Amino acid sequence: MTISMIAAALWAGALGYLHMQGNAGFLDRMEASLADLRSHLLGPVSAPSVVSIVAIDDRTASANGYPLSRATLARLVETIGALKPKVIALDLLLVDPGPEEGDRALADALKSVPSVVAAAGVFPLSVQSVTSSAEDPLATIPVADRMMLPIARFADSAAIGVVNVSTDQGGTPRYVPLISRGAQRVDASFPLRVASLALGVNPAFTPATLTLGDRRLPTDVGQRLPLTFYGPRGTIPTFSAADALAGGIDAEAIEGRVVVIGSTVTGGGDVFPTPFDPVLPGVEVMSTAITRLISGDNIVRDGNVRSFDALLGVMLPVLVISLLGWRRSAAAYSAIAAVVLAWLVFNVVAFSHGYWFSAALPIAATLPPVLLFGAMELWLDRRRATHFAAQSDLLQRIEAPGLGEWLARDPSFLSRPVRQEASAVFVDLSGFTGLSEAIGAARVQQVLSGFFELVDDEARAHGGAITSFMGDGAMILFGLPRPADDDALRAAACAVGLGNRLRAWLSADPGLSGRKIGFKIGAHCGPVVASRLGTGARQQITATGDTVNVASRLMEVAASRGFELALSAALMSAAGAEATPSQQGDLGGPVSARIRGRAESIDVFLWRGHPL
Structure with missing residues (x-):
């Protein structure tokens, strides 16, 4: 992690x-x-009541032609100027001279009122990079290949502002560059120039701040104004230039406000997609930026x-x-x-x-x-x-079938010793120690693997658990995870099944059939102590007690009397009438047998399978 x-x-x-x-x-x-x-x-x-838009719309174009003549523009500026706006801003590129009379009239009209005319920068790439600089605020400004400036007559009559905006890949304006650089000049943006005139202050820049009088406006990388929009088209009050020319605009909509004149003619191309409007006119984009700067509510x-x-x-x-x-x-x-x-x-x-x-x-x-x-x-x-x-x-x-699932469900199973009834079966190969010296390690491993597989199959078949496997011997316990009424019956059946299968296995192996290899089995039932032995890292489920010791010693009883299997009378009694090992071999008893390490004798049944 x-x-x-x-x-x-x-x-x-x-x-x-x-x-x-x-x-x-x-x-x-x-x-x-x-x-x-x-x-x-x-x-x-x-939007704050700061800017009004006078739009050269379809109705204006229909009545006066498009683009408007310079003389008509002059008359429009004079008409609006008479209503006492703070600033008139022409969001129009006046880069080519027109008829002398019209140009002169427009220049005179612009001189009569604080006004701004548009310029634009042409950049070599559609995507411009900006970087931050803590030392020179102008170092972050991209340089235009050329500037499209108004003709000298209009530049002398009004201030100049650059109308470029920074858009994302979808064309939505996200920033207004507040400063634009040409090869030989630096110009304020159109919104900044208009806001400066309206507030009557000169802008000042630090690397991350624009100061307009007593207002300090944070700017983004590259001296850009982040731009968000108030709403769709018309959120900033918009009036038709046709109404203005006809004297049909209320003076309250103009007086003391910034008036931006721009084109909204259908098909004019000056539109941008925004969150609230897919075709917001460019003049409203400029007006939004002007409003943000003057009101100081920019994001x-x-x-x-x-x-x-x-x-x-x-x-x-x-x-x-x-x-x-x-x-x-x-x-x-x-x-x-x-x-x-x-x-x-x-x-x-x-x-x-x-x-x-x-x-x-x-x-x-x-x-x-x-x-x-x-x-x-x-x-x-x-x-x-x-x-x-x-x-x-x-x-x-x-483990025996079911014991693994039981441990998975109850991890604390046998974490403490438990005394319970169980049946134990011991099986051991006779004469294997001498055989190991004669046949070599690889053959020993093969024989023991076969022996274990046989014992495991028989134990599983009868629902027993091999709780220990010691080379040529094994202990099988019946009664885990919980005692059952037929534990003794299954233990007796397992013991007899082991006898029959081991005899057949030894006879079928040519390497073992001619040698003195046999087996002995003991089975007994009674109380045992079931527990886990070992540390927390490695544990073994096993059972201890007199019942286990007797079952182990019964193997000696069987071998000493020439039988393959010794079953205690207690086991046979618990197994009941269904235990019929005599049908698969010769069963004798009960006989009294002394158990090594035990003072009292017990009754046992002795069993030998039929010859193959």
Whole structure:
């Protein structure tokens, strides 16, 4: 988990660095869509009463022709000027001379009122890079190949402002460059020039701030004004130039306001897609920026905001991964959901209050590391599951059917010794020690594997558990995990089955049939102490007590009397009438037999299988 957290922090740090430089193109594309989503969630708002638009619309073009003649423009400016606006701004490129009389009339009209005319920069590439600089605010401004400036007559009559905007790949204006650079000149943007005239102040720049009189407006990388929109077309009051020429505009809509004159003619091409309107006229884009600058309600996205974005971009994936790695549970997932929800609410609320924190950076910084960490965890879980499945399968191979499942359901099974009734069967090969010296290690391993497989098959067939396997001998216990009424019956059947199968196995192996190899089996029932032996790392389920000792010693009784199997009378009695080993061999008894290490004799039945 630590490696994943470090890798996530490095990834997020790299994205944060690009974000702070303003050069993370794919993040900006994501952010554009997410910014539009936030705008839709918050909805349109009313624009401050700062700007009015006089639109050269279809009705104006139909009555006066298009484009409007310079003489008609002069008359329009004079008519609006008479209503005492603060500034008249022409969002029109007047780069070519027209008829002398009309140009002179328009220049005179512009001189009569504070006015701004449009210029535009032509850049070599459609996409311009911006970088941050703490020393020279102009060093971050891209340089235009050439500037499309109004002719000298109009430039002498009005201030000049550059109308270029910075759009995303979908064409939506996201920023207004407040300063534009040509080869030999530096110009303020059209909105900044208009706002400066309207406020009666000269703008001043520091690397991250625009100062307009007593107002300090944060700017983004490259001295750009982040742009958000109040609403769709018409949110900023718009009047037809035809009505203005006819004297049909109320003076209250003009007096003391900035008036922006621009084209909204259908097919004019000067339109932009925005969150609220797919074809917002360019004149309303300019008017929105002017309103933001004058009212000071522009959204804040400066170096401090970007630094916070970068910090959050590092913290969020590290926090989510730490929660995932801490414990994958409902509590952890709830904590992750709470963190994500808190971030989403904070982001939207901040946007509504004029702070544009990145939504794309935390998402891009968090999703890949978290998904990779989750995939690694799933892979590790699958490996663990495979390992545990293999262990479970091995446990099922070693333990009796049902015992492995019981342990899986109840891991504390036999963690403390339990006294209970059980039946025990011991089986051992006779003469195997001498055989081992004669046939070699590889053959010994082969013989013992065959012996164990035979014993295991027979134990499983009768529901017994091999609780120990000691080379050429084994103990099979009946009564785990819980005692059953037929434990003794199954133990007797298992003992007889072992006798028949071992005799056939020894006879069928040509390497063993001619040697003095035999077997002996003992079976007894009674109380045992079942428990786990060993440490926490390695444990063995086994049974101890007098019953187990007697069952083991009964093998000696069988061998000493020339039989293959000795079954205690107690076992035969518990097995009941269904125990009929005499049908598969010769059964004798009961006889009294002394048990080594035991003072009292017990009654036993002796069994020998029929010759093959």
